[in-house]
Amino acid sequence: MTAVLSRMNDMPDTSDVTAYVNELGRRAATAARSLASASTERKNKALTAAAQAMRDNRARLLEANAKDVDSVKAAGKPAAFIDRLILDEDRVNAIADALDQIAALPDPVGRVLHTTERPNGLTIERVATPLGVIGMIYESRPNVGADAGALCLKSGNAVILRGGSExxxxxxxxxxxxxxxxxxxxxxxxxxxxxxTTDRNAVQALLTCAEYVDLVIPRGGKGLVSLVRDQARVPTLLHLDGNCHTYVNAAADLTKAAAIVKNAKLRRTGVCGATESLVVDRSIAKDFLPMALDALGDCEVRGEADAREIEARIKPATDEDFYTEYLDTTLSVKLVDGPDAAIPFISEHSSAHTDAIVTEDAAIAERFLNEIDSAVVMHNASTQFSDGGEFGMGAEIGIATGKMHARGPVGLEQLTSFKYRVRGNGQTRP
Incomplete structure (x- = not known):
C-alpha cells in the first residue's frame, strides 16, 4: 500500500480547483486509452486484487469511516443519512464480494452486437466499446465509489470519483x-x-470538463441531480430520486401484500428503491390498512381523510407528501377506485424509478406492467429488488430514470457504447 500511496500523492495542486479537475481529466483520458485495450484477464486480476486489498485493509477502512460518521453525527444529520454512510464488517465484506462478482461477469468490451454481410462483399460489425472517461458524482454511500470504480474498470472506462465531503x-x-x-x-x-477536495466548485469543474470527460453520472438527491442537469456541459446519465409506489389491487393476496409492503418500505429506508407511497384499492382498504399498519410497526403513515377514517393510526397528509421521497420511516397512503385511478395517480407522482403492483389478477398485472412508464415495474415483489446486484449485474453504478442510452440499473453493458468495424476486399463506392 505504501508504494501506491506514494504514487497517488503525485497529484496536482488543489488550490486552483478547475485546473486540478482538468488535470485529473487529462490523466484519466490517457489512462482510458490503455484500459480500452486491456485484456479481460488483466482487468479481472485488478478487481480480485482490489477485493483482497479491501479485506486486508478492513480495519483502516472502518477507522476512516468512523471519523466520517462521527462528523455527520456532530452535524446533526438524520438517521437515514447516517445509515447510508456507515460501514461495518459485513458491509465491507459485501463491497469486496461485489468486486469479485464483477470480475466473474463476462467482459462487455469487444462483444459483436450485430453483423451484416452486404451484397458488395463488405462485412459490417457493430462492436461494444468503452465510453471513455466517466465522472461519478455521489453522496454519502462509500460503497458507491467501489462499485463505480469496479464497473468502470471492467467495462474499460477510466473514472473520476467525486464522493460527498461527508x-x-x-x-x-x-x-x-x-x-x-x-x-x-x-x-x-x-x-x-x-x-x-471538499471544495464545492469541484463539481462544477467536473461538469464542464468536456475536453476530457465523456459522461457524468450523478447519484444523490434532487438537489444534486438538478445541479447536474442544469449546469453540465458534459453528457449526463441521470439518476433521479426514488419516489417508488406499491399498488395493492383488490385482487391481491392481502397477507402476501402486507409482507411485500413491509419489506418494500422498511428493509432499508435509505435506498432509492424503497417504497415511499402505498396505493390501495378502496374496496379492500378496511381489511388491508390495519394489516399494513400492523406490519409497518413504528413507521409513520400519512394519508387523506378517507384513509384516516378507516385507520386512526394514519396521520394527515399534504399534497406534497405524495411527491416526497422520504428515505426514512415515513410512508404516504392513497386510496383509489381500481386500476383506472391507480395508474394515473402513480404516473403523475412517480419519479419513474420503480413501481410495483400486488395482485393475483394476471390481466390487471399485465396492464400495470405495460402502462406504468417507469424504469423498473414489478408484479408481486418488493420494490427493493430494484438493484443491479439483484438483477445479476454484480453491482450497479445507479438507476437511470431517463430513456436515452440506458434505463434502470446501470451495469457493465450499459457503460459501453459501440462502433462499426467494416472489412472489405478492395471495394470502391460507385
Missing amino acids: SLNSTRVIVECLAEGLKAAELPLECIQMID
Whole structure:
C-alpha cells in the first residue's frame, strides 16, 4: 500500500480547483486509452486484487469511516443519512464480494452486437466499446465509489470519483484499495481517481470538463441531480430520486401484500428503491390498512381523510407528501377506485424509478406492467429488488430514470457504447 500511496500523492495542486479537475481529466483520458485495450484477464486480476486489498485493509477502512460518521453525527444529520454512510464488517465484506462478482461477469468490451454481410462483399460489425472517461458524482454511500470504480474498470472506462465531503475519509481508503488492484495488474493508477477536495466548485469543474470527460453520472438527491442537469456541459446519465409506489389491487393476496409492503418500505429506508407511497384499492382498504399498519410497526403513515377514517393510526397528509421521497420511516397512503385511478395517480407522482403492483389478477398485472412508464415495474415483489446486484449485474453504478442510452440499473453493458468495424476486399463506392 505504501508504494501506491506514494504514487497517488503525485497529484496536482488543489488550490486552483478547475485546473486540478482538468488535470485529473487529462490523466484519466490517457489512462482510458490503455484500459480500452486491456485484456479481460488483466482487468479481472485488478478487481480480485482490489477485493483482497479491501479485506486486508478492513480495519483502516472502518477507522476512516468512523471519523466520517462521527462528523455527520456532530452535524446533526438524520438517521437515514447516517445509515447510508456507515460501514461495518459485513458491509465491507459485501463491497469486496461485489468486486469479485464483477470480475466473474463476462467482459462487455469487444462483444459483436450485430453483423451484416452486404451484397458488395463488405462485412459490417457493430462492436461494444468503452465510453471513455466517466465522472461519478455521489453522496454519502462509500460503497458507491467501489462499485463505480469496479464497473468502470471492467467495462474499460477510466473514472473520476467525486464522493460527498461527508465520506471523504472512507473514499480515500477505498480508492487506495482499488489502486492496489490496478498496480497488481500493471494498469495505470489514473484509471480510477478521486477528487480529493471538499471544495464545492469541484463539481462544477467536473461538469464542464468536456475536453476530457465523456459522461457524468450523478447519484444523490434532487438537489444534486438538478445541479447536474442544469449546469453540465458534459453528457449526463441521470439518476433521479426514488419516489417508488406499491399498488395493492383488490385482487391481491392481502397477507402476501402486507409482507411485500413491509419489506418494500422498511428493509432499508435509505435506498432509492424503497417504497415511499402505498396505493390501495378502496374496496379492500378496511381489511388491508390495519394489516399494513400492523406490519409497518413504528413507521409513520400519512394519508387523506378517507384513509384516516378507516385507520386512526394514519396521520394527515399534504399534497406534497405524495411527491416526497422520504428515505426514512415515513410512508404516504392513497386510496383509489381500481386500476383506472391507480395508474394515473402513480404516473403523475412517480419519479419513474420503480413501481410495483400486488395482485393475483394476471390481466390487471399485465396492464400495470405495460402502462406504468417507469424504469423498473414489478408484479408481486418488493420494490427493493430494484438493484443491479439483484438483477445479476454484480453491482450497479445507479438507476437511470431517463430513456436515452440506458434505463434502470446501470451495469457493465450499459457503460459501453459501440462502433462499426467494416472489412472489405478492395471495394470502391460507385
